[in-house]
Amino acid sequence: MPDIWPADLGPVICVVGARPNFMKMAPILRAFSNNQPAIPTLLVHTGQHYDRDMNDKLFEDLQLPHPDINLEVGSGTHAVQTAEVMRRFEPVLDEKKPSCVLVVGDVNSTLACTLVAVKKGIPVVHVEAGLRSYDRAMPEEINRILTDQIADILYTTERSATANLTREGISEERIRFVGNVMIDSLLSNREKARDPQETLRTCGADPQAIASTQGFGVVTMHRPSNVDHPEVLRSLLGVLKEISESLPLVFALHPRTKGNIERFGLSDLIDTPRMIMLPPQGYLEILGLMANARIVLTDSGGLQEETTALGVPCLTMRENTERPITVDQGTNTMVGRDIEAIRSHTRETLAGHGKSGRVPELWDGLAAERIAADLGGWLIARHQSKQSIQ
Structure with a gap:
């Protein structure tokens, strides 16, 4: 693997849309920055949920860089919100020419940005893939199912997610069990809790x-x-x-x-x-x-x-x-x-x-590092393969 990111390989566009996304994205961005080679990123906030005071506080608490781009979509029905994210996200892809789009969780922004990227031939990576409630009355369940069907790489938090995905006809070659980035955030901030x-x-x-x-x-x-x-x-x-x-x-x-x-x-x-x-x-x-x-x-x-x-x-x-x-x-x-x-x-x-339980496998604070190492290698190998064909 090269020591530096190839100059002609675009950044990874990382999408956040609602509060839970921030806790998942913060450790990913840190891991990308610390990876060898460092993975360039652009952070896009769709503005699906936006409270200026709360957002600023979350970014500060999580030491999350402020977004490079804010689409300022705002609230609306599921259809209106999803459509507006798609409409505003497409020009970003045209201008920035990313190597891939990374989405987390199951909010409307996750599905909307996935649809736009896939239709433009840009690889999509879904973090927290394969979770299923089997309740299709939940809008999040629809977002999860559809995102997983069309994403290129699926990073999972627990082994049962692999069974969910393969049952839906998804090849195991697309699935990586890496652990839980939400727990990465928790462990890194535990001592700073108020x-x-x-x-x-x-x-x-x-x-x-x-x-x-x-x-x-x-x-x-x-x-x-x-x-x-x-x-x-x-x-x-x-x-x-x-x-x-x-x-x-x-x-x-x-x-x-x-x-x-x-x-x-x-x-x-x-x-x-x-x-x-x-x-x-x-x-x-x-x-x-x-x-x-x-x-x-x-x-x-x-x-x-x-x-x-x-x-x-x-x-x-x-x-x-x-x-x-x-x-x-x-x-x-x-x-x-x-x-x-x-x-x-x-x-x-x-x-x-009360239940005492135990901490599940790979909920060890290192999920984001595993994602960075795997994704960086996959993107560079894919890039080199395309260059050899040309």
């Missing part, structure tokens, strides 16, 4: 609310299936209020959830000093809260992985998960919207019988 009491103080909440020896729990909830239906949201908030009587709960309140609580007239269910309501938090704040929690109750995909890596019991309020390894090997328990299951598993955890 103190939970300081997080509460910054938000104007009483830090003494979580200072007792009994500890505290953490709650996040944002999925439409949980927060868009009044009766479902009422029942979930009701059991959370009940749990808070035994254990203070810190609830990082998503704007969608906050809006629906107000719209459905459910504010009385969170009006208790034992439920500490916080605005959306930065990465280091959430990491500090999770790492010090006795239990996490969530409907997030990423938090299932992070709690497994931290060894913190997690109850996932969904009917399915695309990350089964967190259940099979980790600390995650699927409780859906079953109020009695939420109640009983919380009781068991607080009694000291």
Whole structure:
């Protein structure tokens, strides 16, 4: 392999579109920069989800370089957003002539940029490939399936993803099991995580609310299936209020959830000093809260992985998960919207019988380095092969 990147081989365009993408992309960009030879990159932010203050804080916390290009797409329906990303991304490919496009996760930007690149004959690399919930009512599931079908290289976080992909007719030659870049970010930032009491103080909440020896729990909830239906949201908030009587709960309140609580007239269910309501938090704040929690109750995909890596019991309020390894090997328990299951598993955890689990294979903080070494070699070999033909 050459010591320097070939001058006539374009950069890797790395795409981010929403908050979870940032945590996955930060270690990848560092690994590309440290690779031998260093892999040139262009960071494109589609602007699918954009909050200036939160974005700036995330970039600072993760030591992620600011985007080279921001498409400023903004919100919209799935169709409008996907189409607008495609329309704005195509001229970037025409101008920058990348060696490949690297996408992460399963947001609309992932699929949109993949479609544009593939139709222009540009290789696509998908990081976090092969995850399946088998719930096609989730827009993310459609994005995952379609991206994996047309991407050139598929980097997976767990071995079961290979079985998912081969079942769908994808050749194993395209699949590489490398580990979990989300855990790369967690491990590299663990020592920098914010103190939970300081997080509460910054938000104007009483830090003494979580200072007792009994500890505290953490709650996040944002999925439409949980927060868009009044009766479902009422029942979930009701059991959370009940749990808070035994254990203070810190609830990082998503704007969608906050809006629906107000719209459905459910504010009385969170009006208790034992439920500490916080605005959306930065990465280091959430990491500090999770790492010090006795239990996490969530409907997030990423938090299932992070709690497994931290060894913190997690109850996932969904009917399915695309990350089964967190259940099979980790600390995650699927409780859906079953109020009695939420109640009983919380009781068991607080009694000291929560899942301890173990850290899965290759969740060791080195996934991004493995991606860089593999992708750099593949792109250079592909380039040299094309030159020999010419």
